[in-house]
Amino acid sequence: MGQTIAEKIFSENYNRKVEVGEEKLFSPDIITAYDYPGYIDKYEKQMEELNIHTVKNPEKFLLFIDHFYPAGTSKEQEIHQITRRFSKKYGFKLYEGAGIGHQVISEKGYIKPGQFVVHFDGHISTIGALGAIGMGIRNSMIEAFATEQVSLVVPSTVRINLEGKLLKGVTSRDVFHSIIKQIGPSGCRSSVIEYGGPGLKSLEMDERFTLCNLAMFLGGLSAVMETDEVTHEYLKTHNVKDYVDMYPDKDAEYLHEYTIKLDEVEPVIVIPPTPANTVPISEVLGLSIDHGYIGSCASGRIKDFQQALEILEGRHVAENFRLNAVPTTTQIQLQMSELGLTQKLIKAGAMVQVSSCDFCIGQMGALSDGERSVSTGTLNVTGRMGSSKAEIYTASPYTIAATAINGKITDPRTML
Template identity: 35%
Template structure:
């Protein structure tokens, strides 16, 4: 008799070299890809060096991405970047990405075909959960965990229980992956899925484009989840086949798999959603947001810096102007996306509208650089967190939304929807 399992349990079992695992068990697993960025890698490298191991476990299974403070914002961050660069050279790390071919980590790794279905990916970045969109298990950890993986290729995990989310119904106009995930976080709360898996399913989830799935899996951590995951369908297969050298392993939840709970969400009445300060679960429909003057709009990040996001923005901003007094900052998530946006005329449209286009970077999302808010300023952003001080001054405010809402808001000068244009 085989034990019924969820997709997450199957991936974990296969990487623990076990027939089955169940929630609550502590297991040791082999890691297919470990990643770290310019904030977390220097600490991970220090840990690796403390372990006094000569070589990394596998130079082809490590990704080091400079993305948070690039192009280096000051001397201190340049020194951190140098620690990474030197380590990458010394160990001949295959997937080392610096300016030119680098972008936001969770945008470029799938884009370059480095994650395939069935993989187990561990990253020193909380949004590592993004790769669940491809039917992979991926979870964020800290630098010490990744430092140990650099040496051993292994880590320990507690098998999470799964909350299954079933999205049914018909999406309204201008409602997409970002709205669904904000709505879901609002429903569950920021710790509602703590230590658990969010499995995205249902007829609506199956129709979402890959870019929208990345957005949803990306924000699973905002409900406290360990990972978010979609079962890999034909769309995921096509995405992977176009990009990856590896085939991947396609796992699916058994029909009798045990879920901690199943939440059915009818999307018929879901409006575009906005998360109000200062928490991603503080959501409300866009029509109920107060009218106040915006100072800044940010479109980009590992959540919404992909080509479809820019297409939506271009569509809305075509022939329109950003409201006077509003700074619109658009940051393509990777050089490829940037190039595509130029070829499709999106960048020109955005520039005509009055946007400023930044190089691929996490930049303002975490208040790093390239768009910091002053005291009392208010911004709407397609990023993932609106904690106190996240984008700058502790007395500034960040509202989270989809690219459609953010773009319309840039024109309106206040938070609003494209239907108001």
């Protein structure tokens, strides 16, 4: 029997063929985390408790300061200090101010097809766009820090075949939420999502990162994509060499297989208070909105801002509407400037911000009671972006741009 991409990755990692359901110790190629209270400070204490003062392969570890950035209080700065201290003690590479780690890790050339990477946060699945598996293992991260191995049951794979091309005004964000609508929020539960098919080739790398980033909301342990020319180009640009392409065997066995016709996907909105609530945009048209956010590890890349600007350029956001444009990384922020996107966003009335996770979690740009936001953030649960009496609607950059202009939910296709 052939293997899925995930089975190939775990077999390579274990140095022999492993089957779905086998419980083994795997050795992540990269162990990564970000500054967050209750995590980094806890790992530091746990390593002391375990009497571990050095690690065997410090080059496998990568830490990021991307939350509470820039620090707004001395208490927030304390968690940065702990992160710096922890990195220094064990010889871990630390990136600070480079942007959101889930994306910086690929930008800096750490990710190669075939790798297995762990983080406490499941959005590390973003790297699946490059043919690697990133898995959020939550509080068992201490197992990785202490032993450089993690215990795992080899997961099944759900195959999602993409066909056709996206229509104007529709994005990979709409695709992902439409998949939830079609197969349900547990449609890929405890499996790795494998994206492939002819439609994948029509998606740019930025759109692929978005699709992989959100895997957890389909119940996925991770997501991974077949590699192709688009992958090769990205890896070449980021100085990644000596890798092998990732694709499944023709007779690979899947838990489920689904086909998504990209040209049938329409703009959708995820209504509060759960990422499971996808509805067609037609159901909420005209709803008044106070705030918009284009950014996060899911959607704050060049393609996202180019899409938003197809609507924003030459127009201005509605009076009293606050639109935050937050590049996912500092490198993207630089590219935005070089491409003239920053200037156009500012002229349209958007507030272009420094790269940080904080807008997604209401640490900055927070919502107050009774407000409504349209957001490309990862999540729309109650209280995620400030007040528990505010509402978050997640949508595509096109939809947010159109909504920002009118101050009410607007189908972006009417403005393109």
